[in-house]
Amino acid sequence: MTTLIEWVLVIAGQSLITIGVLCDLVASIAMLRFPNFYTRLHAATVGSIGGAFLPIIGVALVAAGSDFLGSYRWFLCGASLVIAFIELLLAGAGSHALARATHRARAAPTKPIIVDLLEEDRGKGEV
């Protein structure tokens, strides 16, 4: 016998997973279509926060609401929340480290750019 609160948890979790899958598709298309590395960083953020953080929270809600998983569902719910928290911390830090190193090493072209103030400051020795 499933109660109303379990239905609400499962429907909310499935909505979050659906939003995450849409973000994932958009991010993968944008990763192909954007012109250079610095614009592809936006697509990577959409793919890692919208496309992975939201579905993992949704999986936690679905696992909390589905009693056919047995007593392991609370293990699933807690582990999903831990994974989501770790990913929320690490995705932004990793992307930032990669972007900073790429700009300092000039490893990727900044082709359709109009002005690059960080590069000018670095040329003057201020950064």
Add this chain to the structure above:
Amino acid sequence: MPDLEWLVTTYLTMLMIPYFVAFLLYMIRIIKGPTLPDRVLATDALGYDLAAFMTILTIVLRSPILIVSGVVLILWIFSLDIYVAKYLEARELGG
């Protein structure tokens, strides 16, 4: 009133198809990527999505032990980021 187990299993199984399409598009960028940071960035996004996919697979396959691999995968992807960033800045990987 439909069965809750049927709803969860069917819906999550159907949602795997767009995930596979997204994985394919990320793989195209990994293979095609003109520079090294492009490839690493696409590998990042692919790894985080694989972790999310693995947690969905945990519910569909009813095997809760699979979810532990998500933590390892995310930490591995982060270490790849940091190592590549250090290599790009200092041109070496030592201490």
